[in-house]
Amino acid sequence: MTRRFWVFIEQNKGVMHPVGAELLGVARRLANEISDELADSGEQAVVEGILVGCEVDHIAQEAIQYGAERVYVVDDPGFEHYLNRPYTEALTHLVKKYQPEVFLIGATTLGRDLAGAVATSVKTGLTADCTKLEMGPVRKAQGKYLLATRPAFGGNVIATIVCKDYQPQMATVRPRVFEIPERDEGAAGEVIQEDFQITSDMLAANLVEFIADKNAQFNLEYADVIVSGGKGLGNPQGFELIKELADELGGVVGSSRAAVDGGWIDYEHQVGQTGKHVRPKLYIAAGISGAIQHKVGMQDSDYILAINTDPNAPIFEVADLGVVGDLYQVIPEMLQQLRDQKGAQS
């Protein structure tokens, strides 16, 4: 019997969303975590990708290079644009056919829309926005199951959820919670074309028009680097210096609520409980004292550098490193040193 660890490979107009690669890395780790069970049961664990779209074979290869041993592909013009019903029916068909043990989906708007529908049509459990995934023992049960850890009550509680008696154990994960695994150009894997007929009743809802978001790239929530300014800037012009540093690091500008309240910058930039929740790799907080409302929105960042003149500003409680000094000295110096380093390399 094969124990299948599935990952939904999300793609948009022929471009693979990185969350699929991140989850292939996770699926590989989960499969390894049950290797002891495999030894004595003679079963084998396999990491497989599920890909739905139109002319997406090149993405199947990319998935294999990120660790998928096999990719099931449903390739049909009807799947060119994401629509909930056809995608849900296709995935439900594949799940029933191959009976995977674990099924991971990226918690993008597409993923969250799809996962809820698939879990219901397959009648199984689904845990949303997981921050930790591992295979482990469950009370009163034999063998290892998916232990899905997620925040609840607005992040105030961390709960570990288990889905013991239903298959597959489904979970969605937000982009960039896990790292992208190394890409192995030489990896080999099998691609299986699955045919699936879209019937007219599945097209009760269809796309009439698509309006690209002009500042989509400014999407604060998905930014890798955020440089935020607060009242410590003293005035709105301070945000020009913040923007300069953000551009230098390929990031976007964020702000505290106080700066938005002061009318210094648009609400779209506000990070915090009443603004956006962000989890960039690098978060630089300049002139932000760090009220709890702000910390709640950015404390999950991988690395936080705080610059503030007040040594006991609350922001230092969540920062990885704090520079106690005047940002109007520290940031220009940072820009200088960053440019010198870049100059040295090119």
Added chain:
Amino acid sequence: MTEKIQFDVVVVGAGMAGSTAAAIAAREGLQVAVIERGQKPGAKNYFGGALYTHALEEIYPDFFDRKPPLERPVTETGFWFLSNDGLVKATVQGGYIDNDPVDAYVALRAEFDLWWAEQAAAEGAFFIPKTLVTDFLYEDGQVIGVKTDRPQGDVYAPVVIVCEGVNNMLTQKLGLIDHDLRISKTALAVKQLISLPPKEINARLGLPDTKHGMAISVVGDVSMGMPGLGFLYTTTSALSIGVGVTLDALQETQIKPYNLLQRYLEHPAIAPLVKDGQLMEYGAHLIPEGGWTTLPKLYTAGAMVAGDAASMVNAIHWEGTNMAITAGKQAALTAVEAHKQQDFSAKSLSKYQDRLKETFVLKDLKQYRKMSAFLSNHPEFMDIYPAFLNDALGLFFTGFGKPKRKLYKRIFRSLTNRRPLFKAVGDLIAFGRAVIGI
């Protein structure tokens, strides 16, 4: 045109005065509407504080059988005189305090006021929350209802009882008073509710169990010389600690209220009581301290005013809620009488003031009419005398091995180098007069 929204009585505000008035009037068979601006009755109310059994039982004789949501009974009460680094406790327990039921219970307004409103609803009063009364409806000078900020928001009633609280904008609009709050006659109180395990509270304050509680007036260093009072109340599983100072003092010293409160919480005698406590709620509220000197006209054609809106507070004795309850009842009884006579003129409603004169409410306010002026003119009661009291008792109880004559001289000098003797005596006399009200 949608039909008119008509009641026999409209009460503005579902606090102590409002819900009481509604209960009494509804009990007598009148159609009563209570219009409350908060999400629920109690949402906008905030106090130290304690409720007084005499007033509660007067409205509901079976008060305790109804299982009211009260916190700890007050079994120990009194004054703490704070010096810069010390404390003299003058509290009393047992004896008069040890009644069954006790005279005062600590309470939390959000929960209690909602329950108090539910009792009035059970009597038949109709509560309209989430609605702000903005003005009155008149018919040739006679109030015949209120305007609210909701579309189609007029509510008609021949009698309106205004219980809007300390910011009495409607009372001013009615012309019952010709000025806004006086900054020397109004105090701003800020408070923290700090949760601690009940056993910890009992241990730190020497209370045997949660059936025992404290209500303390804190005088001295807490207000940094400004006219004002601190307080400390024990709820079942939290300490309610705050300080209030008059607005003119706040304006003059430009001290931030929350810094004053923090300093109070960090006082050497207070800090150990709140150590490791968790802040459950911070808040601020004004207290009308003008009493008699800022009392508005209590009635006009078709309307009466009761509670904080009519500055019915006796700060020295921490009495406000019982005054509001008493006034609410008297206003309601007057409204019932007016309905019997079908006479809602000012003259008819003037009986409200006559009734109130018979109660402690107007009597006490009159007696203490000089008190708030006294306190602002005699700040030494807020710093010099508490500090002296600490020094005097401190020296007295450490005078071992020293000739006592020298000791008393030193105690005496710790008074006179703060306040010349004749002035101190003058202060005492002035205090006596302010208390007696001559």
Added chain:
Amino acid sequence: MVHLLVSVKQVPDTTNIRIDPETGSLIRKGVPAILNPYDAHAVAAAATWKRKLGGKLTVITMGPAAAEEALQECVEMGADRAVLISDRKFAGSDTLATSYVLGEAIRKIHQEDPLDVIFFGKQAIDGDTAQVGPGAAVRLDMPLVTYVVEIQEINKEQGYALFVRKTESGREVIRTSLPAVITAEKSIAEIPYASLPDLITSLRYQPEFWTAHEPLAYDQAQIGLKGSPTWVAQSGTPEAHEPAETISVEEFGVQASVDRALKDMLADKSVASLWKEIK
């Protein structure tokens, strides 16, 4: 005449959560319960369209008896009928069981008085799963549009509706047949300030009370813990971040402080992985 339905939920206000440090469970006392904000905006949108096209708005909720207050708020905003589905047997229901309970209730209402659009809030702020809407759509076999920020048109005569939904890359205009299920973002409509007559009506309105047996006999195996594939194995409070090491510019000077800061920053593996991309 349209018939619209909104499924709402009363949630603890997560901006005011207090957790008992020992047990890691929610401290109920003093935590206000509110109508889930996304659901409130959904009701506001439904009420606007009901008034525009003429018709009826029904709201349903599954929860404890106290959830009646949330229904009252919906009537205040314009709901004509409110149903509270409440039973101890539902306790512990996860999203699959919840979508079964709500799905069957909606099916019954639909059979008695055909529905055109069924609204869910994008997610509930206590669970944040965003699964119940999609789940109900599957159970009712109706088209689903999630993250709706604007309703362009509801055309009962020709049996279609136009919804605008927002994704990371832009806005999609979706045309669906009717009836359809949508999940609403806050920007779908502003919360109205109800007229006094509507408020008074809501204060006097008694919601219908459904249980696990009446008027619908729910399959006991699909509700509550029995009907829930997932359950909470363990819960606790997130561990605190230890406070940062700080460099004082006063002590080390700007140049040295920034140099050390950049080195420490680049030493972090996820920033380092990023750094390759920046260069």
Added chain:
Amino acid sequence: MSKKQTDNKRELPQVYVDDMLMSLKYFTDEQELHLSIIDPAVCQACEDQPCIDFCPVGAYRPQDGRTVQIAVQSCVECGTCRVLCPYLNVSWKNPRGGYGVSYKFG
């Protein structure tokens, strides 16, 4: 108005009030603000700007150019600013019904 020096030895601590406001429940009115400055020029001419100190929730915040900004969502409707503003320059009214601070304990 002189800033009277209080002679007390124990210094006044500096509290970050925003953190305390997290303990409060507000129903924020997205459509109407119940407080506003009547004439910003008066604030610019106001020498002490006492509102920045006396407001118990620190809702009055100094801006560049000596204007004052009100963080209306933090207001607990105590009324102090209405009567203490030296130039009565605050347009003060209660929030719309159901909005504003909603004490959980009180």
